Amino acid sequence: MAVLSFVQRNLLRSKFFWHFVCFAFFIHGQQGFAQEQEEIETFDLLMPNVLPKKAETYFCTPIRIDSDTDYYLVGFVPNATMETAHHMLLYGCEEPGSDEEVWNCGEMAVKDPSLKSAEPCKKGAQVIYAWAHDAPALQLPPGVGFHVGGRSKIQYITLQVHYASVDRFAGGLRDDSGVFLKYTTIRQPKSAGVLLMGTGGRVSANSVEYMETACKINEDKVIHPFAFRTHTHALGRVVSGYKVSRVNRRDEWKLIGKQDPQLPQMFYPVANNLTLSKGDTVAARCTMVSNRNWVTRIGMTGADEMCNFYIMYWADSRKGVLDQKHCFSSGPPNYYWDTEDYLMNPPIDASQL
Structure with missing residues (x-):
């Protein structure tokens, strides 16, 4: 070899x-x-x-x-x-x-x-x-x-x-x-892991588009996010990620991290000290602003777009990190948070820095 x-x-x-x-x-x-x-x-x-x-x-x-x-x-x-x-x-x-x-x-x-x-x-x-x-x-x-x-x-x-x-x-x-x-x-003593969240989809010409994804944690493990990273290409303005839990029959949203993806795309410290465990949902949104006269699709080149939110976390090394490594949705126009009946009332500032 x-x-x-x-x-x-x-x-x-x-x-x-x-x-x-x-x-x-x-x-x-x-x-x-x-x-x-x-x-x-x-x-x-x-x-x-x-x-x-x-x-x-x-x-x-x-x-x-x-x-x-x-x-x-x-x-x-x-x-x-x-x-x-x-x-x-x-x-x-x-x-x-x-x-x-x-x-x-x-x-x-x-x-x-x-x-x-x-x-x-x-x-x-x-x-x-x-x-x-x-x-x-x-x-x-x-x-x-x-x-x-x-x-x-x-x-x-x-x-x-x-x-x-x-x-x-x-x-x-x-x-x-x-x-x-x-x-x-x-x-x-603590094992590091990364959960990558992202979407497919497209951004219409001359529009503001929300590219959203969400996944439930289904493994019997507790993870501790300590850093996050955002990634888009030219159209991204804000990328935000949340922990969503069901509390007293209401969805409680807690910010993991939010950043302008045009800034250095480093791993930033999380906004809140929190844990994710079985039954919790992680949700992410990329707010895209297009002044182009054409449709921009998710793709591999700089002229295309990407919507990614990375969660870097640690878990007790005795149980190990999540088997789940990725969380992707089909993106707009086929998927938004309100497609899910358990993702009601997202924060009004999810697209604001």
Whole structure:
């Protein structure tokens, strides 16, 4: 296989990169803690000097993680700029989408005919981290980590980069956008997870549209959201997410987070200290404003749209994270919150900052 393992790549690149510990992050509104240097190491998951030829190209590259050792990811340091990368995603996989070193991985997007095409993961896809709009580094709270390798279901990590522009590569310059992973082999008592919420659908010409989604938690687990992230393209103005509970025969909405998606698309601290458990509903809305004279559909390119709300959370490592990784609706004009009889009376400020 062309895929290098977590250990192999570290050994191969050790003469060119060094480990570092202190980095900027924004979580819970202030700087968090940095663990002792001997506990935290750095792995550079970067594009292997690729040459994207057209804008809107999606490239993926994977690493195989040592299945004999349990690792815990505790921080992420991006190595990219929004002038080049529209966004980056890290996927945890049971199996990668391809055994190539690099492949096309954007469905319905521009593709390099010299490379094979495949999804980021062939099996067990889950989002670990996402970046866009020059978002800064992220450090997880103390004791929280994404369990990878060893006994976990995540045996590979795939980096996906969506190239917004290829202007800087016109002279043959190659790209190494990616993420520096901060990790430890010390077991973390709290397991990190991500629930990705999103929609399909379309935005009509010259209109204001609400793209909404909602899912019930059906697993007997308690999760603790600590950060959220919003993602749209050009039309998004506000993205908001809520916990919805039934209290005294009424729906009680509690804000998880709300943000302008045109700001740096980082993971922000949640608005309220809350938990999600069996029977609760998570609901998200993207407020889109179009001054275009054409219909804009959900799609992979910058001229299309996306509506995503990410919830990053921790759960007791003894029970683990949710098996449910995604919550998607068909979006407008086929789905809105009021399609569900249990999502009555949403907050009037759901589309206001």
